[in-house]
Amino acid sequence: MSTPLGQADEALRQIQAQPSYAAQILLTTAAVLRIQPSRPLHPRVLDIALGFGADAIVGNLPMPVAMDAMDKARAALPPVGDTVTNGEYALRLVSIAKTV
Template identity: 45%
Template sequence: MADLTQPPDIDEALRQLIEQPSYGAQVLIVTARMLEMDPAEPMSDRAGGLAMTIAIDAVLGTLPQVVSDDSVDRATRALPDLAGDITRGEAALRLRAAAKDLG
């Protein structure tokens, strides 16, 4: 529990805020986590779409619509190429790398 008798450490709060991934990056990370549940399965558009839908709802569901829309747009623009004969595990690795680049 926080010590309410002391003023908050503003520098620490700002550091934590700056180090947190953006909402768009969080969507990509959660999408990757969903795909990692069956890493050996082949990647498909259906699996990717379902994982992304769940991630968007989990990460952005309580945010204002304008923030959600912007974050979805950023995540979508950062999506790596997931086409071809890859597994969901490989797709998850690519999503995590894209999330890191997105910040």
């Protein structure tokens, strides 16, 4: 039988194993970009995809939490190259999400 302290430790381990809100925003943004993977990435499309990601992940959280996660996600975005496709950029986001 587990003790309350053991249950609390397990709950904490599970929480720590979850990706951060910023990482979840990046992963959701990547999923949106993969809808049309072969299209050249346009900065406006990235902004729209990032907006969808933020709304899905932090849209119902308190504003300070949501803003912090968005700031971290935006800070982690790699530059948009002239010839990168949505799919290529999505792969970069998935890779970066592991670090935020």
